[in-house]
Amino acid sequence: MRILLIEDEVKLRESLAFQLCQEGFETDACANGEEGLYYIRQGIYDLILLDRMLPGLDGAAVLSQLRREGFQTPVILITALGSLEDKIEGLDLGADDYLVKPFAFEELTARIRSVLRRPRRLTSSLQLSIGDLTYSPAEQLLKSASGQCTLSGREAALFEAFLRNPGQTLTRELLLAKVWGMDSEVEDGNLDNYIHFLRRRLKNTGSTVRLQTIRGVGYRLE
Numbered sequence: 001m002r003i004l005l006i007e008d009e010v011k012l013r014e015s016l017a018f019q020l021c022q023e024g025f026e027t028d029a030c031a032n033g034e035e036g037l038y039y040i041r042q043g044i045y046d047l048i049l050l051d052r053m054l055p056g057l058d059g060a061a062v063l064s065q066l067r068r069e070g071f072q073t074p075v076i077l078i079t080a081l082g083s084l085e086d087k088i089e090g091l092d093l094g095a096d097d098y099l100v101k102p103f104a105f106e107e108l109t110a111r112i113r114s115v116l117r118r119p120r121r122l123t124s125s126l127q128l129s130i131g132d133l134t135y136s137p138a139e140q141l142l143k144s145a146s147g148q149c150t151l152s153g154r155e156a157a158l159f160e161a162f163l164r165n166p167g168q169t170l171t172r173e174l175l176l177a178k179v180w181g182m183d184s185e186v187e188d189g190n191l192d193n194y195i196h197f198l199r200r201r202l203k204n205t206g207s208t209v210r211l212q213t214i215r216g217v218g219y220r221l222e
């Protein structure tokens, strides 16, 4: 798990980064919003810890910008402002959770784990394309030149997991966690069923995009 920490208070940044590393999270840290956006655009983070009050581009601006650019990376806002309005504003801007300073480090790691356990869906209205296919998350619609079909919720979540990690082989464990959630008691065979459904959908659209089995590892969209 790789975390990006954007926090301008030096002491807090250094101590959080150190403790997160101790907890086993790969952590990168930076001190302002512009630099934060630069890091975010590398697309390598599983979670962003974002301070609300930053010099220059503040946390709210960073959050709305990254959501506008289509990044669905979970964000936990960290802030000294604890009023209800601020919380609502943060969540409206697309934060996944909210933590008010000062907080115990255990509280932060609990929130991180909880946010990372939530299955994520793309909510972007943008069309995404892979090979000869386009996909609209909002309608869960797959389209190619020769056909189209609408995915069920679970099929869409599975397909989106591949779209978010283009060219990568995704392990069974990762897919189960991303689509069903780490806490759920899903049977292993469920994943095979949905891989089968998704393959049939891809075939029905007439697309050349295929879901390959990578033996002993998982699956990859090609």
Ligand code: CA
Residues within 6 Å of the ligand: 007, 008, 009, 051, 052, 053, 054
């Ligand atoms: Ca600050």
